Amino acid sequence: MEKKIDILKEKLKLIRKYNHAIGIMYFDFETIVPVKAREEEADVLDYFSNELFKLSHNKEMDELVIDLYNHKEKLDDELDKKLVEYLYESYEKNKNITPEFDLKMSNIFSRSYNTWLEAKEKKDYKIFMPVFKDVIDISKQAIELRDNRLPNIYDEMLSDCEKGLIQEDLDPFFNELKEGLLELLSKIKASKHVIRDDFLSRNVPIYKQEAFSKYLLELNGYDFSKGVLSTTEHPFTSNVARNDARVTTHYYEDMFLSNIFSIIHEGGHAIFMQNERDIDHDHFINDHITNGMHESVSRFYENIVGRSKEYIHLIYPKLIETFEEFKDVSEEELYEAVNIVKPSLIRTEADEVTYGLHIIVRYEMEKLIVNNKISIEEIPHKWNELYKQYLGVDVPNDSEGVLQDVHWTSGFGYFPSYAIGNCYNAMYLNRLKNELNFEELILRGDFASINKWMKENVFVHANVLTPKEWIKELTGESLSPKAFLAYLNEKYSKIYRF
């Protein structure tokens, strides 16, 4: 078995080269490719992704993985065992997926992405609808091809994103969250406190925002020798290689806060990536962090740190120095403005309180879509209805409604991770505050200490534990929205004086 694991690792080295190449191409595609070269580049990406699929799933590889899995107790190294388990899991999920099916799926996702861009620009869901149907169908087919799967397809999709968490867990979780958020929101709405927001749409040149973004990333502990900052349409972070965690952002001249919190959020993902254990890389089990774990960290930096009184105090002098446009804005006014609660249409611009409601709309929509409870034509109408119901807003067009997010161009199950992440981080925040003088460290800008704690506690076992095991190890408890709701209530009762 020890010799076989070496054979396996040789194959994984090659697979890693393909992943690396595709990572570079994907990053290029999302950040820089000229408009008339998009289509050809997408073809190249699909081709190499399909080659990667063939390298990862073929008779020889499958037999090797099955053999190792059946004799894994003979492996001395615990992480080798973990690797074999992960590969077996992937084998189980993919064994009935042919390379042709995989390519067909990539092509549909590429086409749906391009069509979505067009539909969004033209604010017309009907343009997107036919290919959206293909996305729904092929995403479900891909699950149906699995031999050993959960009876409900959406459960399987959810578990692909956040292993072990299914509708049975998420329905009560989201109900409790929804109730708490709506209650808090009604208190905020009733508050007479007025927050100054006139300066939020002031024009700020992009080169100043660029300089400030670099300052923030360095301040928070992002290592530029192992990453870069680029621009894109929809910000993301990309783990291109072991020493290459790339952050992207989008600068708007008239929404400087959008970039600032995007940078802190994506920087959080990147700090997590830059601090994965070397042994996880050496054992080819890196990249097994779930979406919920990742979002917990990115939203920890974005909200718990980035929107705190202490962080605003820390960055205020540099902000005023960089943007003389805001000289008339006090530190307190800035703190309140980054925490304004206002039900709105767009998820990515939502505040901490209403954000969860945006997710709940998507969770409920995905349940309806994947469980065949809604026709494809009815989707925008239902979306708009839920926005009215939970957020009290009228959706003026599809671009600001059902077409706003990119996620559904390639499947379902991701959205809940954002809300789950918010709840994870509020849970481990309580432990962090017990062990460190958190506010004091932020005031001093001592991110070395904060990141060290995150590395030793939050990051350390993320590649080897399931989310349920991980949050239990970290906090002694199971996923619940309680800590998050308590955190919100404490923070916002002070801001809105109730």
Place this chain on the structure above:
Amino acid sequence: MEKKIDILKEKLKLIRKYNHAIGIMYFDFETIVPVKAREEEADVLDYFSNELFKLSHNKEMDELVIDLYNHKEKLDDELDKKLVEYLYESYEKNKNITPEFDLKMSNIFSRSYNTWLEAKEKKDYKIFMPVFKDVIDISKQAIELRDNRLPNIYDEMLSDCEKGLIQEDLDPFFNELKEGLLELLSKIKASKHVIRDDFLSRNVPIYKQEAFSKYLLELNGYDFSKGVLSTTEHPFTSNVARNDARVTTHYYEDMFLSNIFSIIHEGGHAIFMQNERDIDHDHFINDHITNGMHESVSRFYENIVGRSKEYIHLIYPKLIETFEEFKDVSEEELYEAVNIVKPSLIRTEADEVTYGLHIIVRYEMEKLIVNNKISIEEIPHKWNELYKQYLGVDVPNDSEGVLQDVHWTSGFGYFPSYAIGNCYNAMYLNRLKNELNFEELILRGDFASINKWMKENVFVHANVLTPKEWIKELTGESLSPKAFLAYLNEKYSKIYRF
């Protein structure tokens, strides 16, 4: 044969995908990869380049190419014939190169590039020397492996860059050029005319340079829907795909002209790329433009257009508007400053007159190196001696001397192309001026008309003619420095009043 050509084209489609992928990765490597990810990315690049080599050169492919070549008269399409000839040529050059040899060569070039960076930073040729020896050896070995080759290795290298031009052609060419340049330079040195240059090192923020670079590229006719502008250490242009010609530059706060002429030069390469014929792409014979042809075009835009009185008049108002730093500089002062002649150490910063002398130093050095007329230890000494002799300058260290250019990290034969390009463009300039009102078009910023002429005359057959055929078709004459020397004498006698 018609069926075989289709089989061939299917293979070339796949090869094009690999070229596209490698183009993206190479661009990433040169523009953005973080420092600690360089080595792993270089490995990935070498791996896929080697896979590309294996796809391009293998028994099946060789047999197909030989068969088609031996029956090419049966092909109906002239461009199909041309394709088969090109592939046969490539087969002849590579048939004895094993994939292992190819990979070894890539690895040496990657290593030499990294070592060169270090040596240049530390200003120490001795650091570079051992790997430079490997570069020399393997570059020569690669030529020696060819069955049908010119007896002299350096001739073969020269002909790889500028097909058909060898030392027998270049020795008299460079002698005439050298004589003409030295004579002109002595007249300029004797001139009492003083050109104002105090403003050239004024600090200019990079964001202003960025804005101005975009203005220049658009003005000159570069199409941003089929390309992008990025930054790099050593500017280059990259033909990533049919609709993807990428320009790079390097901004220096205290040398704003460096970026401006870099942009115009690289933009020239890109305009050439963006105007390759569709049928050349369709027949897989694009990318057969020689270095000399390409440099003729880039240096046409950089010098003949970019450093002309009319172009300076055209861009002066925008320049003053963008950079208020130069409000006290008149149009005439700017024109003279961009044309100051001053023998210097660095090729890429040289003026039009002394530039050729930098190339002649390199040509003479390459002859010595490849023809075994100098030991590896003596190279810097000889370099410094030639700089003293031709340019009259003392080389203070290796970074500003023999280590300044990247080219020798991966072989020999490219440098002459720059000087050849200067002479080609001066030759076709005469015809252009006969057929168009050139100065008037520049004054009006009518690059549509200039580029149309370039496309219909200079670009049109570049992929299907040898340089000798091409310049003959274009001008009725053979390569000579006469037109270039006449152009320089006319221009600089006016500037320096002699």
